[in-house]
Amino acid sequence: MAFVLDETAQNLLFREAHTANTFSDAPVTDEQIKAVYDLVKLAPTAFNQSPLRVTLVRTPEARERLVQHLADGNKAKTRTAPITAILSVDLEFHERLPELFPVMPALKDTVFADADAREANGRFNAALQAGYFILGVRAAGLAAGPMTGLDFEGVDKEFFGDGRQKTLLVVNIGHPGPDAFRPRGPRLSADEAVTTV
């Protein structure tokens, strides 16, 4: 037995979970998404930098502001989702570092005084957190529909006009509707992706 996590949980998070492409009318509350965040925020980032930010799009007006920047194939399904999360990196995450990682108080004004270092670090660590977040949505019994088919600069200008946050991923969240799932594509096997030296 390779896992301590029981099979029901493995199935919920991985085997029986699929990207949803339609959503039912069942609502999703902000509190549900905040509970997801409060669970997944505990998973690690480098120097505890915690650069992920989540912007929840709910109202019809906000939704249309987002939909106009999505690829055509992503528009209809996003209109059916009860809530859509824009996952972004806060490029000024270093401002909070003295509080988040007090054992190295100089980081903010040395390594992370450099905007390029911040962006590379922040993008990687926010992406790690995006991975945790997708599994957290599934842990809440919700279906996630992550999308990268969009005009990133357009979404940034629309929602993050000051340039401080950069969009990484947009995730529709809800309960699956009719014909929500496509067949899962093949994956690389462990023998292809894992090597031992």
Add this chain to the structure above:
Amino acid sequence: MAFVLDETAQNLLFREAHTANTFSDAPVTDEQIKAVYDLVKLAPTAFNQSPLRVTLVRTPEARERLVQHLADGNKAKTRTAPITAILSVDLEFHERLPELFPVMPALKDTVFADADAREANGRFNAALQAGYFILGVRAAGLAAGPMTGLDFEGVDKEFFGDGRQKTLLVVNIGHPGPDAFRPRGPRLSADEAVTTV
């Protein structure tokens, strides 16, 4: 109740799991890590691109080749880990796309013919997978010790001499040893990191 995932599983993956800084002598097999990969490979990437590659470092010789490129603070603990995984992105992931995402067979020779587009996409999606992988290690009842304090170019040259793979994260994996855990740092609250528009 915000979660379908039961509390035991939530605790295993998030609340009671911590980055390990020492490891016991208890072994970890390649098969355990391959089982982790085979579970987490099911979680989504854009266009099913699956760019993450895992290189397992086990022998004393391979370990020293890795350790020389780590920050001083990461050397001793890496020597105590029974196995260490180098998580990297395969910058030529597009070669497998016609098989992994057959509904858009042109992707390989259009969007992803461009090396910069491949690198940006691959790094983001491999980082998502790295997040899944860390939680998968925990699901296997193992402790993960992810590290970014290292000479990335040095590790790349040492293990990926042909330049095709780029190191993203190095993760010690094992059973925790004495004094393995540091106190968890504070996290940003949901009210700070999650906003609704």
